[in-house]
Structures are given as structure tokens and as C-alpha cells.
Amino acid sequence: MRRFLFLLVFGIVGGGLLLSLGTWQLRRLAWKQGVLAEIETRIAADPVALPAAPDPERDRYLPVRVAGTMGAQELHVLVSTRDFGAGYRIITPFVTDSGRRILIDRGFIPTEAKTAVRQTGAMEITGNLHWPQEIDSFTPAPEPDKNIWFAREVPTLAAALDTEPVLLIARSQTDPNVVPLPVTSVGIPNDHLQYAVTWFGLALVWILMTLYFLWRTRARSRS
Structure with a gap:
């Protein structure tokens, strides 16, 4: 009898814990979906002037329109895209009409276009402010002598x-041969549904195994 009660309590506690973890992940899923919807709304809002002192947290994804002069100097950030394959993001200095000097991510070029000449000079650009977090322990060091960078730090x-x-x-095109890669929420991870399914699956297995052991224990006690 003690063994039966122990298995029953053990099964109830373990199953309840796994079910609570799955429920928590569902709550996290609803929260994350709300965050992603808010980000998408912010990305698609009407552009404003460049803030005087942009803040990486407050102004992340802020839509901005600037007018000024595109420089000729470039940094090439190695990327691989699903639609275009391997290539580079073109990062260029831009001097606004008010004299401020900022970075512009003009978009994507294929690897064979690395040395091509691109349009510079006066232009107006619409895009979103961003401070990407792309560096981890596996990110190689940049190779400035080859103008190859591996993250937009x-x-x-x-x-x-x-x-x-x-x-x-940039959301707007700055050169006919450069494909804009605008900011989206696609790359933001949202794995909470998978985690919830995993926890609920484990809870089901736990409950079935508990019922099986309870049945065996009861059957043995009767024999």
C-alpha cells in the first residue's frame, strides 16, 4: 500500500510540475506575440526626424527619414540570405544636411559585386534605427585589410x-544594384510554442507511466 501511495503522489507531483511548465510557456508565448506585434507596429510607423541623441533601447526600430550626402567609403559585412545567397551588407557613412555623420546599412550585394562602384552624393533615405546584436563566441574577428566584417557591431x-x-x-533603395534588407521581426526567436508542446508531451508520458506502474503495483498486491 505504501508503494502504491508513493507512486501516486510522485506521479501527481511530477505531472503537475510538467503541466505547470507547459502552461507557463503558453503564457510566455502570448507575451512574446504581443512584443512582436508591438515591434512590427513600430517598424511600420511613419518616419520621423533623426533624434538628437538616439538611445539603443528607446529608439530601437524607430522609423527615421534623413536627407544628406552618401559617402563613398564602405564596410562589407558578410551575410547569407535565403533569397539571395551569400554576399555582403554595405555599410556607408552618411552626412546629414545638419552635419551629423551616421552609418547607413544600404542593403545586400552579391559577393561578385564587392568591388563595383555604387551611387553616392545627395539623397534622402527612409529606414529604421537599429543596434543589432550579432556577436557571440563563434563570431570571427573582422579582417579590415580585406574589408570583410562578420557582424554589424x-x-x-x-x-x-x-x-x-x-x-x-535603409528601407528605401539607395542604388539600383543594392537590395535593401529592411528591419523585420522575423529574426527574433519565439520558441515558446515548441517548449510548451515539449512540456505537455513529457507530462503525458509521465502520467501514462505513472498509471502503468500503479496498475502493476496493484496487480502484484492482489496476486
Whole structure:
């Protein structure tokens, strides 16, 4: 009898814990979906003037329109896209009409277009401010002598091009041969549904195994 009660309590506690973890992940899923919807709404809002002192947290994804002069100097950030394959993001200094010097992510070029000449000079650009977090322990160090960079680390790129640590990712096209890669929420992870399914699946297995052991224990006690 004691063994039966122990298995019953053990099964109820373990199953309840696994079910609570699955329920918690569902709550996290609803929260994350709300965050992503808010980000998408912010990304698609009407553009405003460049803030006087952009903040990486407050102004992340802020839609901005700037007018000024596109420089000729470029940094090439190695990327691989689902639609275009391997290539580079073109990061260029941009001097606004008010004299501020910021970074512009003009978009994507294929690897064979690395040395091509791109349009510079006066233009107006619409895009979103962003401070991407793309560096981890596996990110290689940049190769400035080859003009190959492996992450859009804004302070590092800004130091290389002598600009403010402000990156505007263009939504509008700045050159016929450069494909804009605008900011979206697609790359933001949202795995809470998978986690919830995993926890509920484990809870089901736990409950079935508990019922099986209870049945065996009861059957043995009767024999």
C-alpha cells in the first residue's frame, strides 16, 4: 500500500510540475506575440526626424527619414540570405544636411559585386534605427585589410568610419544594384510554442507511466 501511495503522489507531483511548465510557456508565448506585434507596429510607423541623441533601447526600430550626402567609403559585412545567397551588407557613412555623420546599412550585394562602384552624393533615405546584436563566441574577428566584417557591431563600425554610433537600416533603395534588407521581426526567436508542446508531451508520458506502474503495483498486491 505504501508503494502504491508513493507512486501516486510522485506521479501527481511530477505531472503537475510538467503541466505547470507547459502552461507557463503558453503564457510566455502570448507575451512574446504581443512584443512582436508591438515591434512590427513600430517598424511600420511613419518616419520621423533623426533624434538628437538616439538611445539603443528607446529608439530601437524607430522609423527615421534623413536627407544628406552618401559617402563613398564602405564596410562589407558578410551575410547569407535565403533569397539571395551569400554576399555582403554595405555599410556607408552618411552626412546629414545638419552635419551629423551616421552609418547607413544600404542593403545586400552579391559577393561578385564587392568591388563595383555604387551611387553616392545627395539623397534622402527612409529606414529604421537599429543596434543589432550579432556577436557571440563563434563570431570571427573582422579582417579590415580585406574589408570583410562578420557582424554589424555598431560601435566598432562607427569607429572604423568615424561616425556617431548610430545605424540606419535603409528601407528605401539607395542604388539600383543594392537590395535593401529592411528591419523585420522575423529574426527574433519565439520558441515558446515548441517548449510548451515539449512540456505537455513529457507530462503525458509521465502520467501514462505513472498509471502503468500503479496498475502493476496493484496487480502484484492482489496476486
